[in-house]
Amino acid sequence: MKLKFLAGMMIWLVVMSCSPKISKNIETAPKAKYVFLFIGDGMGLAHTALTEAYLSASDNQIGLHQLQITGMPVAGLCRTYCTDSYITCSAASGTAIASGEKTNFGNIGLRPDGSNSKSLATDCAAVGMKTGIITTVSIDHATPADFYAHSGKRSDYYEIGKQLTESNIDFFAGGGFKYPKGRKGDQPDLYDMAAQHGYRVVRDSVDTGNFKTDGKTILLNPVLMNDAEMPFAMDRDEMGGYKMANLIEAAISQLYGPEGFFIMAEGGLIDWAAHYNDASGVVTEVLDLDAAVGVALDFYRKYPDETLIIVTADHETGGMSLGYSPYEYTLKPQNLALQKASAWYIEPKIRKIMADGASFEKVLELLRTDFFNEDFEISDSDLKLLKAAYDYANKIIILSDTEEKILYGGNHPVAAAAAGIVSRNAAVGFTTYYHSGIPVPVFSIGVGSHLFEGYIDNTDISKFIKRAAGIQ
Numbered sequence: 001m002k003l004k005f006l007a008g009m010m011i012w013l014v015v016m017s018c019s020p021k022i023s024k025n026i027e028t029a030p031k032a033k034y035v036f037l038f039i040g041d042g043m044g045l046a047h048t049a050l051t052e053a054y055l056s057a058s059d060n061q062i063g064l065h066q067l068q069i070t071g072m073p074v075a076g077l078c079r080t081y082c083t084d085s086y087i088t089c090s091a092a093s094g095t096a097i098a099s100g101e102k103t104n105f106g107n108i109g110l111r112p113d114g115s116n117s118k119s120l121a122t123d124c125a126a127v128g129m130k131t132g133i134i135t136t137v138s139i140d141h142a143t144p145a146d147f148y149a150h151s152g153k154r155s156d157y158y159e160i161g162k163q164l165t166e167s168n169i170d171f172f173a174g175g176g177f178k179y180p181k182g183r184k185g186d187q188p189d190l191y192d193m194a195a196q197h198g199y200r201v202v203r204d205s206v207d208t209g210n211f212k213t214d215g216k217t218i219l220l221n222p223v224l225m226n227d228a229e230m231p232f233a234m235d236r237d238e239m240g241g242y243k244m245a246n247l248i249e250a251a252i253s254q255l256y257g258p259e260g261f262f263i264m265a266e267g268g269l270i271d272w273a274a275h276y277n278d279a280s281g282v283v284t285e286v287l288d289l290d291a292a293v294g295v296a297l298d299f300y301r302k303y304p305d306e307t308l309i310i311v312t313a314d315h316e317t318g319g320m321s322l323g324y325s326p327y328e329y330t331l332k333p334q335n336l337a338l339q340k341a342s343a344w345y346i347e348p349k350i351r352k353i354m355a356d357g358a359s360f361e362k363v364l365e366l367l368r369t370d371f372f373n374e375d376f377e378i379s380d381s382d383l384k385l386l387k388a389a390y391d392y393a394n395k396i397i398i399l400s401d402t403e404e405k406i407l408y409g410g411n412h413p414v415a416a417a418a419a420g421i422v423s424r425n426a427a428v429g430f431t432t433y434y435h436s437g438i439p440v441p442v443f444s445i446g447v448g449s450h451l452f453e454g455y456i457d458n459t460d461i462s463k464f465i466k467r468a469a470g471i472q
């Protein structure tokens with residue numbers, strides 16, 4: 001009995017002597033004061049691997065040239081399904097990331113029962129952190145909207161835009177409002193509405209490295225396309241505008257302070273390129289995102305004990321593969337350089353000349369001058385694919401809905417065929433023009449990054465960020 005008593009006393013003394021140290025360690029553990037959440041919309045492992053292969057091939061090497069994203073020390077995988085579908089959409093997956101709760105396909109900031117979920121941006125603002133939302137597509141698109149809006153219809157852009165103007169997000173940057181005056185152009189202007197709610201709308205080019213305004217700000221890309229998105233990275237030399245890295249610079253300049261900040265930055269055009277099966281467009285958009293992550297990494301190196309960076313995706317788009325049957329075991333990523341413009345860039349040009357009755361030869365001439373690199377030789381089989389697409393667009397050939405979805409996925413047939421030719425010449429395959437149910441990567445570095453290791457769910461992301469930041 002004496003031995004048992006002495007043994008018990010020893011255990012009690014050890015526990016008591018350790019408890020204050022454990023408690024102290026918990027209390028003094030570093031907190032993530034500055035949080036960057038990058039979402040490569042539609043970006044799967046194949047998208048990043050193809051980009052790495054392209055960089056290696058550009059140096060005449062076989063390998064995977066490591067990106068800044070993939071060089072982060074902590075890596076994991078993330079499930080993306082939503083409550084009513086194995087294959088999710090940006091609205092439902094973004095809501096899961098932003099709120100920590102899964103929802104139905106198409107819902108923005110709503111639970112399956114229709115009640116409002118709570119955004120991570122709101123939680124961060126509640127503890128005094130500044131908040132910023134960046135995107136390369138329109139700022140009322142699904143992924144950015146998941147962090148400030150509530151809607152059961154992601155296509156209700158005007159209503160979502162109104163909620164943006166009434167939000168307390170400190171900083172928006174990138175694309176503009178898709179329908180600033182509503183679909184019919186007869187509603188009050190959302191930019192005016194934003195100004196009335198205290199936002200300063202900046203349209204002119206600025207020095208993003210030294211950007212600073214008083215109060216809430218919307219920094220628009222100086223060049224916006226038809227749907228209020230930024231130009232694709234591969235079209236930027238001709239069209240102008242910021243790089244995504246510039247927007248991160250501006251966000252840091254605007255939001256940095258003792259309160260800390262939370263920045264969500266979406267590379268939305270990765271998804272758009274993949275929807276077109278435009279492998280060359282995917283690679284240049286991933287590189288644009290990677291450079292933006294590089295700016296955040298530079299910030300991390302200054303404040304390593306206070307910064308957390310996460311890079312992930314909301315879903316995979318395209319069912320991309322590095323390999324295509326005719327080439328067997330050969331990948332030719334260097335052939336992606338045979339394309340000099342995005343499919344989204346060439347589409348309106350094709351539509352315009354075809355609406356004016358352009359012959360197939362005229363369309364082919366346009367593709368040779370504005371889309372394909374001058375070194376690209378169009379094969380006879382490629383010509384047949386382009387002619388079939390031209391004939392279908394002119395209703396000379398009739399396809400069933402299923403056949404159209406397989407061949408063109410709702411895109412302009414000629415533009416889709418042209419993008420597919422370059423992708424296949426690089427031995428890059430796609431199984432769909434839509435989303436897939438493949439899990440997506442999660443890369444991270446900094447305070448609390450260990451939480452993101454392993455096979456996690458998209459609902460874990462906001463929970464882990466709040467844990468790392470000490471938010472209850």
